[in-house]
Amino acid sequence: MTTDAQALVWTNWSRSVEAHPARIAHPASTADVSALVRDAAAAGQTIKAVGAGHSFTAIAATDGVLLHLDRMSRLLTHDISTGRVRVQAGISLRALNPQLKALGLALPNLGDVDPQTVAGAVSTGTHGTGAALFGISAAVVGVQIVTAAAQILEIDEQHPWFGAARVSLGALGILTEVTLQCVPAFLLHAHEGSMVLPEVLDRVHELTVDNDHVEFYWFPHTEKALVKRNNRVAEGTVRQPLGRFRHWLDDEFLSNTVFEGINRLARQTPALIPTINRISASALGAREYVDDSYNVFVSSRKVRFRESEFAIPRDALPSVLGELQAWFGAGHENISFPIEVRFAAADDVWMSTGHERDNCYVAVHQYHRTDHTSYFAAAQDIFTAHDGRPHWGKLHTLDSTYLRKHYSRFDEFVAVRDQLDPERRFSNPYLDRVLG
Ligand SMILES: Cc1cc2nc3c(=O)[nH]c(=O)nc-3n(C[C@H](O)[C@H](O)[C@H](O)COP(=O)(O)OP(=O)(O)OC[C@H]3O[C@@H](n4cnc5c(N)ncnc54)[C@H](O)[C@@H]3O)c2cc1C
Structure with a gap:
């Protein structure tokens, strides 16, 4: 070491x-x-x-x-017959995905970037989108954890603490190895195009039922939304990835280089933001392609930002977006980042935002050089009025009083923590706040 x-x-x-x-x-x-x-x-x-x-x-x-754990970042073992792999906890999703592909395997669902480590992603309940699918922690079938007593504990599906160990907020110990249940490698057909927000909301049920993975980005101060639909393809379909130029133009130049410039300009002259948003929403044109699942799920994010995201019950979505629209309409602030909306199914992980509830996720973002606090506070008030559960890794100001009421296994999780880490060796001020 x-x-x-x-x-x-x-x-x-x-x-x-x-x-x-x-x-x-x-x-x-x-x-x-x-x-x-x-x-x-x-x-x-x-x-x-x-x-x-x-x-x-x-x-x-x-x-x-x-x-x-950058020196603990290897894929250790695999079993093709079960689709299970054992990895060291410090491996990044970016390193893991191509290694899984070489084995004919893939994770069933991913978020929209891949630098995260497996341990970090599962510990905070990182998720992608898919109304019938789950966050990454649902793929975990076993963990090895070093406890505060420096003991090495294996927690598998039969263990009574299995529900606590998958989204553990870093509070139970140091994860050293993780066993993941993968699926056969798959291609996704990506279909991206614009729609107006009222149409998206009218058709949201149909969109989520008809597509394996659907998400949309609504541009504040406009009615425009970019809708992304990704679906598993029929056996025998061949890859048709984006051409190099189109990939560079959309995903590097427009989404990163131009977007950085837009945010610098918007910071100087916020009054321009509604016009910029209208242009941005139109600039990202329709496109379709077929690629390996992880290439479709993951995007390049070079513009630094701050984010807050809450899981809310699905039927609250129109009200939540309407209340955000009213806040923008009241002229408090002009916001250049789109609002991101995703979906996931109820799971059985105790501290997962998806615990026993089908959710949609609503995320607000702000450029990192611009103060996010009043915007995120207003959004949090809207989300909490609809029983929102904050993503553990994304900004919020809630504490254990609120969170205990929104997680039915909260006290059981804290009881496991009391046993594994009675002296709070793994704690910090954030965990003291959210876990009490
Ligand atoms: C650009 C960007 C895009 C994002 N996109 C998404 C998305 O699409 N979906 C989503 O849900 N989230 C998303 N996130 C949030 C991100 O996935 C989570 O915050 C995730 O936890 C980050 O993983 P990490 O490896 O960076 O962990 P860190 O942020 O470094 O750590 C997160 C937690 O894991 C703990 N931890 C890390 N390693 C271990 C270990 N070995 N043992 C025990 N605890 C450990 C840490 O102590 C901490 O509590 C995004 C974040 C960014 C910056």
Whole structure:
């Protein structure tokens, strides 16, 4: 194991969190992690693993010992007959997806970027879209975890704490290995095009039933939405990926280079935003292509932003968007980032935003150089009025009083935490706030 004594400042991707760990370590094995936990306990320090720092909240921050699992990032074993793979917890989705493809396997669903580690993604309930599908943690069938007592615990589907271990917020211990249930590798047919918001809302049930994965981006101050429909293709369909130029134009130049320029301009002159949004919504034209699932799910995101996202009951969607529209209409602020809406099915993971409820997810974003606080506070008030559950890795100001009421297994999760980490070796101020 190596320590990195010079670099004792840690920041997350969105630059919303900075932490000053006492020590940074790069363990190479579960035994190393166990020894580091034992050392931290002897020194009276807290200890946390970070993934790719893609959480917007301070969920990963520590002023104790910070573990980077970048040397624990291998695919360890696979079983083609069951579709199960065992990985080290520090592997990124970006590294994992092509390795799975080489085995003829894939994760059933993904979010819209891939730098996250498997441990980080499952720990916060990272999800994509699909009304009959689940977040990434639902693919977890087993974890190996180093507890505060430095013991190595295997939690599989039969274990009574299985429901707690899949979305564990980094609060139960250090995940060192994860077993994932994959599906056969698949291609997706992507169909993207614009629609007006009232039509999307009128047809939302049909859209979610008729498509494996559907999401839409509504451009504030306009009625325009970009709707993305991705569907599994029939056996024998061949890949027809986007041409290199179209990919560069849409996904790099327009979505990143031009969008960065737009946000800088919008920051100087917010009055231009409604016009810019109308132009942006029209610039992203219709397109169709067929590609490996992970190439369709994942986009390049180079414009730094802040995000808040809540899971809300599906029938609340028209009211929630109507209330956001009213807030924009009242002239509080002009917002350049589209509102993203996705869908997922109810799961049985105790601290998952999808716990026992079919949801849609509504996400608000703000450019990282622009203050997000009043916009996100207004959005949070709207989401919580509709029983919203905040994404654990995305900005919100809620605490355990609210969250306990919205998770029926909350107290059981806290009881598992009390057993595995009675001295709060893995805690930080964010976890103290949300778990009490
Ligand atoms: C550009 C961008 C796009 C995003 N898109 C999506 C999306 O489409 N869908 C979605 O749901 N979310 C999305 N997110 C949020 C992101 O997926 C989550 O916040 C995720 O947790 C980040 O993973 P990470 O590896 O960066 O983990 P980090 O943010 O570094 O850590 C997250 C949590 O996991 C814990 N952790 C990490 N490693 C371990 C370990 N080995 N053992 C125990 N705990 C550990 C940390 O302590 C912390 O509590 C996005 C974020 C960004 C910045």
